[in-house]
Amino acid sequence: MSDVFISYSRKDLEFVTKLHDSLVGRQRTVWVDLHDIPPTVEWRLKIREGLEGARAFVFVISPASIISIECQKELAQAVGSHKRLIPLVYHQVDPNEAPELNKWNWLAFNANDFEASVETLLKEVDIDHAWVDQHTLRLTQSRDWQAKRRDKSLLLRGSELKRAEDWLAQGSQKEPQPTAIQTQYILASRQAETRRKQVFWRSVSAVFVAVLSLLGLYVRQLLVAIERGKVALSRHLAAESRSQLKNQRIDLAFLLSLAANRVHDTVEARSVLLEELKTYGNLFTLLHGHRDAVKGLVFSSDGGKLISCSLTAPPVTWDLENKKKIDSKATDTTSIAYPKQATAIAISADGKIMASSGLDHTATIVEVETQKALPALPTNLTFPVVSIAIDAAGNTLALLSYNGSVVLWNVKDRTIIDQISSDHTDQVKSVALSANGERVALGSTDGAVELWDVAAKRKDRLPLGHNASVLSLAFSPNDKVLASASKDGAIVLWDVDGRDRIKQLAPPLASPPPLDTPTLAFSPKGDRLASGNNDCEAVLWDMTTHERITDIPLYCLGGGTTSLAFSRDGNRLARGLSDGTVAILDVADRLHIGQPLPIRSRTATLVAFTPDDQILASGNEGDTLLWEVPKRKPFNLAVAAGASGLAFSDPDGQVFAQATYGRRQSQEGIVELWDVPNRKRLNPLLTGRKCTISCLAFDRKGKTLAIGTLQGRILLWDMVTHKLKRELSTGDSSEPVARVAFSPDGNLLASGHWNKTLILWDLSSFEPLALPLSEKSVGSLGLAFSPDGKMLAVGCTDGKIYLWDVINRRSIGTPIEHGGPVSSVSFDPFGKILASGGADNQVILWDVGSRQRIGPSFLDHGGEVTDVAISHNGKLLASGARNGSVFLWDIDIESWKSRACRIANRDLTAEEKESYLGDKDYAPVCEPTIRGQSSESD
Numbered sequence: 001m002s003d004v005f006i007s008y009s010r011k012d013l014e015f016v017t018k019l020h021d022s023l024v025g026r027q028r029t030v031w032v033d034l035h036d037i038p039p040t041v042e043w044r045l046k047i048r049e050g051l052e053g054a055r056a057f058v059f060v061i062s063p064a065s066i067i068s069i070e071c072q073k074e075l076a077q078a079v080g081s082h083k084r085l086i087p088l089v090y091h092q093v094d095p096n097e098a099p100e101l102n103k104w105n106w107l108a109f110n111a112n113d114f115e116a117s118v119e120t121l122l123k124e125v126d127i128d129h130a131w132v133d134q135h136t137l138r139l140t141q142s143r144d145w146q147a148k149r150r151d152k153s154l155l156l157r158g159s160e161l162k163r164a165e166d167w168l169a170q171g172s173q174k175e176p177q178p179t180a181i182q183t184q185y186i187l188a189s190r191q192a193e194t195r196r197k198q199v200f201w202r203s204v205s206a207v208f209v210a211v212l213s214l215l216g217l218y219v220r221q222l223l224v225a226i227e228r229g230k231v232a233l234s235r236h237l238a239a240e241s242r243s244q245l246k247n248q249r250i251d252l253a254f255l256l257s258l259a260a261n262r263v264h265d266t267v268e269a270r271s272v273l274l275e276e277l278k279t280y281g282n283l284f285t286l287l288h289g290h291r292d293a294v295k296g297l298v299f300s301s302d303g304g305k306l307i308s309c310s311l312t313a314p315p316v317t318w319d320l321e322n323k324k325k326i327d328s329k330a331t332d333t334t335s336i337a338y339p340k341q342a343t344a345i346a347i348s349a350d351g352k353i354m355a356s357s358g359l360d361h362t363a364t365i366v367e368v369e370t371q372k373a374l375p376a377l378p379t380n381l382t383f384p385v386v387s388i389a390i391d392a393a394g395n396t397l398a399l400l401s402y403n404g405s406v407v408l409w410n411v412k413d414r415t416i417i418d419q420i421s422s423d424h425t426d427q428v429k430s431v432a433l434s435a436n437g438e439r440v441a442l443g444s445t446d447g448a449v450e451l452w453d454v455a456a457k458r459k460d461r462l463p464l465g466h467n468a469s470v471l472s473l474a475f476s477p478n479d480k481v482l483a484s485a486s487k488d489g490a491i492v493l494w495d496v497d498g499r500d501r502i503k504q505l506a507p508p509l510a511s512p513p514p515l516d517t518p519t520l521a522f523s524p525k526g527d528r529l530a531s532g533n534n535d536c537e538a539v540l541w542d543m544t545t546h547e548r549i550t551d552i553p554l555y556c557l558g559g560g561t562t563s564l565a566f567s568r569d570g571n572r573l574a575r576g577l578s579d580g581t582v583a584i585l586d587v588a589d590r591l592h593i594g595q596p597l598p599i600r601s602r603t604a605t606l607v608a609f610t611p612d613d614q615i616l617a618s619g620n621e622g623d624t625l626l627w628e629v630p631k632r633k634p635f636n637l638a639v640a641a642g643a644s645g646l647a648f649s650d651p652d653g654q655v656f657a658q659a660t661y662g663r664r665q666s667q668e669g670i671v672e673l674w675d676v677p678n679r680k681r682l683n684p685l686l687t688g689r690k691c692t693i694s695c696l697a698f699d700r701k702g703k704t705l706a707i708g709t710l711q712g713r714i715l716l717w718d719m720v721t722h723k724l725k726r727e728l729s730t731g732d733s734s735e736p737v738a739r740v741a742f743s744p745d746g747n748l749l750a751s752g753h754w755n756k757t758l759i760l761w762d763l764s765s766f767e768p769l770a771l772p773l774s775e776k777s778v779g780s781l782g783l784a785f786s787p788d789g790k791m792l793a794v795g796c797t798d799g800k801i802y803l804w805d806v807i808n809r810r811s812i813g814t815p816i817e818h819g820g821p822v823s824s825v826s827f828d829p830f831g832k833i834l835a836s837g838g839a840d841n842q843v844i845l846w847d848v849g850s851r852q853r854i855g856p857s858f859l860d861h862g863g864e865v866t867d868v869a870i871s872h873n874g875k876l877l878a879s880g881a882r883n884g885s886v887f888l889w890d891i892d893i894e895s896w897k898s899r900a901c902r903i904a905n906r907d908l909t910a911e912e913k914e915s916y917l918g919d920k921d922y923a924p925v926c927e928p929t930i931r932g933q934s935s936e937s938d
Contacts, residue, residue: 004125005054005083006032007074009064015090015111016060022118028125048077052139055132056125057083061106062091066098075100081139082176084132086124096511134167135176142185156189157196165190165232177243180915183236187918190229197225227264233917234264238272240916245276248536248558251286251581254904256916258897258925263917265893267852273896274593274845274855280555281592284572285323285905287582289316294576296347296354297565306565306574307351307368308582315347315354315368320584323905344387348394349435353411355397357385363399365411375414387430391437398440404428406440408454420452420459432473432482439496441482443470449484449492451499460499465492467508474520474529481543483529485518491531493546503546506531506539521564521573528587530554530573532561538575540587552587593896594860594889597632599623605880606867608646610653613871615676616878617656618886619643624658626676629876632888635679645695648676649702649719655682657705659693669693669709671717685722687715699742706749708737714751716763726766730757739824741783748806750792752780758794760806772804772811782825782836786848793834795822801836801846816851818844824867828874833891835877837865843879845891861885901926 004023008016016032023030031050033043051057057078065071078085079100087106095102107124109117145154156164164186168178237260244253254276260269289308296309305326309315317326345356347368357363363385365374383402390397396417397409404427408417420440430443440452447466452459468488475482481502482494489509493502518533528549532538536556540549559577566573571588599605603621609629610616616627624643625634645659656674671685671693687693687707695708704725707715712735714728730753739752748769749761758780762769773780773794782795791812792804800815801822820840827834833854834846843858843865863883870877875892890896907924914920 002029002031002050002054004028004030004056004058005051005078006030006058006060007065007071007078008032008060009062009068009071011064012060012062012090018114019060019118022115023122026118026122028122047074051077051083052081052143053136055084055136056086058086058088058121058125059101061087061089061093061098061101063093066093066101072100080179082135082179082182084125084127084135084176086121088121131170132176135178135182138164138167138182138185139179142179142181145185145188146181150188152192155192156186157193161186161189161193162228165228169232169235177239178236183233183916184918187229187233190225190232191918194226194229230264231266234260234266235268237263237916238266238268241272241276245272245279248556250280250283250555250557251288251904251906252912254900255906255908255912255925258900258904259908259917261893261897262923262925267847267850267854270847270893270896271853271855273893273900277593277896277899278856278858280903282552282586282589283555283903284584284586285320285902287318287323287584288580288906289318289325289582290580292580293560293562293578294580294582295345295563297563297574297576297582298347298349298351299565299567299572299574300351301568303567303569303572305351306582306584307347307354308563308574308576309345309347309354309356310580311343311345311356314371315366317368318582323902344385344400346388346390348390349392350394353390353394355388355390357388357399363388363397363409365397389431389433389440391433392435393437396433396437398431398433400428400431400442402427404442404444406431406442406452408440418454418457429469429471430473432475434475434479434496435477436479439475439479441473441475441484443473443484443486445469447486449473449482449494451482451496462494462499463501465494465501465504466490472518472520474522476522476526476543477524478526481522481526483520483522483531485520485531485533487518489518489533491518491520491529491541493543505529505541505546505548517560517562519561519564521566523566523570524568525570528566528570530564530566530575532564532575534560534562534578536560538564540573552589554585554587555583557581557583592860593891593899594858594887595632596860597627597886597888599625599884599886603882603884605882605884605886606643606646607869607878607880607886608648609869609871609876609878610648610676611651611872612653613873613876615648615653616888617646617648617658618878618880619646619658620880620884622884626656629871629888645671645693645708647696647698647705649698650700651702655702655719657685657696657698659696659707669707669715671696671705671707683722685717687717688724689713689715689727694737695739697740697742699746700744701746704742704746706740706742708740708751710736712736712753714740714749714761716749716766728761728766730759738779738781739783741785743785743806744787744789748785748789750783750785750794752783752794754779754781758783760792770809772809773802776802779821781821781823784825784827784834786827786831787829788831791831791848793825793827795825795836795838797821799838799840801825801834803848813851816846818842823865824869826868826870826877828870828891829872830874833870833874835868835870835879835891837868837879839864841865841881843868843877843887843889845877858887858889860887 020030020032031054085104087101087104089106089108168186237256241253241256257273290310292310294308298307306318307315319326347354354366355363385399386402387400397411399407406420410417428442428444432441438454442450449462466486468486470484470486472485482496485491491506492504495502521530527543529541538554538561542549559579562578563576573585573587575583605620608617616629618625627634643658647657649655656676658672669687669689669691673682691709691711694710697706703719705717712730716725718725735753735755735757738754741750751759756777758773759768760770779797780794784793792806794802799819802815803812805812818836818838820838822836822838825836834848837843845854861881863881865881867880877889877891880886907926910920913922
């Protein structure tokens, strides 16, 4: 095993020899081919063995090495082996000439200060030495196993297997990450170990039936071993999913996160799935059906269908509800003479006809629904067609030839309307027809745009607006605005009637991507413009402000954008990609797993669910509303404005209690009551105390209501007799009560106070039972008992959440670090997940057992979070903020899986299952009923 493998060009031999000697002089082992490997030796095998046995791979960058075929092969092998890769710059090169190295930070080597540069290189080599050693060892072992046809005798066993599994579990946080073959090797070792123990113990049990206790011990050990293997694999799949997300392989990333959750419900698996759903919140689905770039898209009038087309195959009609292809009505599509070398394609806005053309100078027109080909139109052009445009109704067809000539055809009667020759000095590259077919726009390589009035046969050259080839043009639906996009990334808006420039939306890029092919599409109302090109990102523009819409991202989806189309209502955008995928995005609003409720007030908001989760109450200084949760609509209930406390009675939720906000200390504290099912107001509770009520809580049976006040009192109200049962007091009016909570059995009451006190009350004696955080000088603002009553979660002003053992009266482990002051906490019904919200604007989900955060925090409130509540079925989380906003979050893992399957819209292939799960016959990650299509890939 060597410390460093050096890959270089022979032209840099002198430098590499000096580098080799310097590293060896520092007691480092170096693998480098300085003198050529003898021809009698299998030199490529020797190089591979040397590379895989090295801790780090150093690629010496120079103009010679980046074009060296052998260097590129060594680099590919290092990347495939997940080696720690260090690009070392010996001579400067243009990064665009070495794109495969741009994923890593380049280390500049200063030849004038040779020894100092060597020391810098060694610091990079020595990073996480133990991890790299283990990675190299496992790679050597797994490669040997693979080379020897997966010889079972080479598999790991016992403590060595345990160490390997522990190493694999750390992979999501380390570089270089474990490779697929390493994962398969360790997984196969665990499976073999499990089988070996099963065989052994089956034999033992047959001979020693009496030794049942020993067998029981083994079974427990076996189950632990199986569990560990599943946890390790789940964590590794989660890490692989995050890696694929970085590589913009969105469908594979979602499928791997689903596989991770299927193998084992680890925090890492849930976290990466939540991260993906939040990142790609308004990505509706991915459609897989084309083998090459999608060049044309159009929605049906009702938005339920989408038609997509490419240059080399029949158009595809999609059922968007089920996210699958609709079988063509045509009985035979093989007779359609699609161009063998298609050069251009277009589809009418009504989705009825598609036109394509190729090197044979003819235009093929197809009725999309029946896929019936109409007789080909002769183009009357002496050069091949490079671009096609169709008007909105599909009546007029514009064919642009390589030499800049344009022929306008009447599609129905198959006659030529006009033939236009361009005045451009350079080659014409793009053409567009207005929706009414009355104007033609042309764009050329000299950056000029021309407008042709079909009826008047008048041509106007617009003022120069581009410095590069104009490759895409689009008219707005009312034909008043023309958008043009050039190769350098610039986008310009033109006033069609005034023949003048309106505004440049996007400036030219300093370094535009090569072979850029921009595409443009207006929304049906003309209020938005979508733009994209052959890099991975697309942009949405506001046509009123002429600014980029940043809160509705179109994402980097891996493939370049080759076509765009809005649905008829403008709520969805279809995006055709260069890899043949079609992405459907919801663009009406930023969608995610949380949706805001339309609250009008701008003050602190409290939230509470009924026990059946059908109703949500939200209250603040301005409004108190009751919402139908399934419909996300408020009841027409005359609830008093302003609330400082909210609570529904348990177990039926028939009574809603609200403490009215803002009553002065000199006034009597009043609690308003409502009969929820009958939508009527009940007699209020008159406390008989001059106080300001700050919080409310019902016990589990709904028979007692606890009322906390800013004067430090806690009133226990009997809801059967409607009389005061008891008054609890800290004896200190400077200890305002911030929150009260009953234990599930109703025997205890916890009260959190703004300043320093947390009190646990015994409700049989009405005396303090314990002061859980007496040693902490922090306010206790959020309280929640676990469903079994054994744990109390306390959110405090120091930004921490303390977990307290109610039975043994002691703290449990280290506190959870939320960040800012924690205003509210809430358990899920299983006691496994805890939600917290605080003054740092964050809503966070926590895994109670490990105290780890589940995925990224929710920051959508844009203000201090004042209250959180998880529904009683554990599927929803409500949160309110000081700015008056209220959100409902989907936190149901099954719903997350369904969303992920809908987006990916396929299952793992057999090859992917073999690579990541070690079993090509592994059960489907997404069932057909979830994906809305059959298990076979399109």
